[in-house]
Amino acid sequence: MAAKTHPVVLEAFQDDATRRVCNGHRAGPLVVCFGEMLIDFVPTVGGVSLSEAPAFEKAPGGAPANVAVGISRLGGSSAFIGKVGKDEFGFMLADILKENNVNSSGIRFDPAARTALAFVTLRADGEREFMFFRNPSADMLLRESELNVDLIKQACIFHYGSISLIDEPCRSTHLKAMKIAKSSGSLLSYDPNLRLPLWPSANAAREGIMSIWNEADIIKISEDEITFLTGGDDAYDDNVVLKKLLHPNLKLLLVTEGGNGCRYYTKQFKGKVKGLKVKCVDTTGAGDAFVSGILSILSCDLKLFQDEKKLREALMFANACGAITVTERGAIPALPTRDAIRQLLPELSLDGLMI
Numbered sequence: 001m002a003a004k005t006h007p008v009v010l011e012a013f014q015d016d017a018t019r020r021v022c023n024g025h026r027a028g029p030l031v032v033c034f035g036e037m038l039i040d041f042v043p044t045v046g047g048v049s050l051s052e053a054p055a056f057e058k059a060p061g062g063a064p065a066n067v068a069v070g071i072s073r074l075g076g077s078s079a080f081i082g083k084v085g086k087d088e089f090g091f092m093l094a095d096i097l098k099e100n101n102v103n104s105s106g107i108r109f110d111p112a113a114r115t116a117l118a119f120v121t122l123r124a125d126g127e128r129e130f131m132f133f134r135n136p137s138a139d140m141l142l143r144e145s146e147l148n149v150d151l152i153k154q155a156c157i158f159h160y161g162s163i164s165l166i167d168e169p170c171r172s173t174h175l176k177a178m179k180i181a182k183s184s185g186s187l188l189s190y191d192p193n194l195r196l197p198l199w200p201s202a203n204a205a206r207e208g209i210m211s212i213w214n215e216a217d218i219i220k221i222s223e224d225e226i227t228f229l230t231g232g233d234d235a236y237d238d239n240v241v242l243k244k245l246l247h248p249n250l251k252l253l254l255v256t257e258g259g260n261g262c263r264y265y266t267k268q269f270k271g272k273v274k275g276l277k278v279k280c281v282d283t284t285g286a287g288d289a290f291v292s293g294i295l296s297i298l299s300c301d302l303k304l305f306q307d308e309k310k311l312r313e314a315l316m317f318a319n320a321c322g323a324i325t326v327t328e329r330g331a332i333p334a335l336p337t338r339d340a341i342r343q344l345l346p347e348l349s350l351d352g353l354m355i
Helices: 063-073 088-099 148-151 168-181 202-210 223-229 238-246 285-296 308-325 338-344
Strands: 032-036 037-045 056-061 077-085 102-110 118-122 130-133 154-158 187-190 218-222 252-256 262-265 270-272
Touching: 032 168, 037 088, 056 063, 056 088, 056 118, 063 077, 063 088, 063 154, 063 223, 063 238, 063 285, 077 148, 077 252, 088 102, 088 223, 102 148, 148 154, 148 168, 148 285, 154 285, 168 187, 187 238, 218 285, 223 238, 223 252, 223 285, 238 262, 252 285, 252 308, 262 308, 270 308, 285 308
Parallel strands: 032 077, 032 154, 037 118, 077 102, 154 187, 187 218, 218 252
Antiparallel strands: 037 056, 118 130, 252 262, 262 270
């Protein structure tokens, strides 16, 4: 089915003080994010392992939720669908969505399971270290009957990761939500967001991530994920990407390279957009901020990937979103506003990106 066409609502992308709000949520093309929302515990000092951390501070996280908040921070319209525990952390996360003008009508509370927790750090060697507490957590237990179907049908873009594919009943719920979105004309956006410790094995992770690969219209992936999914191939080899990762339905494949920027591949063209050099404090949420940046623009111009000049400008914007996020600890607290992007990239015409 052809993608929906949505009128561009320019008022929704003006300065913070003049953004339009309807019924508590911003007006404009809607991006619905499906998956996990959890509590990240981040060391109070940088460059240490989890065992060396003197203390931790809590921060809201979970990749799909990060993207939803990121889009709203940038002036877009977003919603989140997922499940948290009927506990203090779950209530806190729901409140954070509301405070950030994210439509939270798709969130559910489980009285019998806790909200997921994750301890995450950026070690001195530059590697991220994760420790998860789920067993099972509420996000794993979302059922098909709990889906807000009407909300999914409103999406111009339906965004998701792979963590919700690991366990039932959430896996079946994820697949059902994708089917509803696709049949409603939404573009499907996929960021695998590999978290190997959560999967039963490396093979299970590879098979699970690739099981829905060919359904996506837009995929964002990292260099490390390319190497993992291809069984060790060179992540910088365009032939590897073109032969093993592109599929006939894919409209846009994005490969993030951290501070070095990103690469892009479409059926018509490919290229690279350089990154921005900033002082890195915590890389948590950088990829989600990048996704927020590109989806916030793409939602208002669903043919963006057909115009290389506009796409490159949009990716400069997305790179800036990721760069700003790594300068603070935590994911959601560090997600940028459009004003912050203006300060970092004063030469970029943000209004021009939305046309």
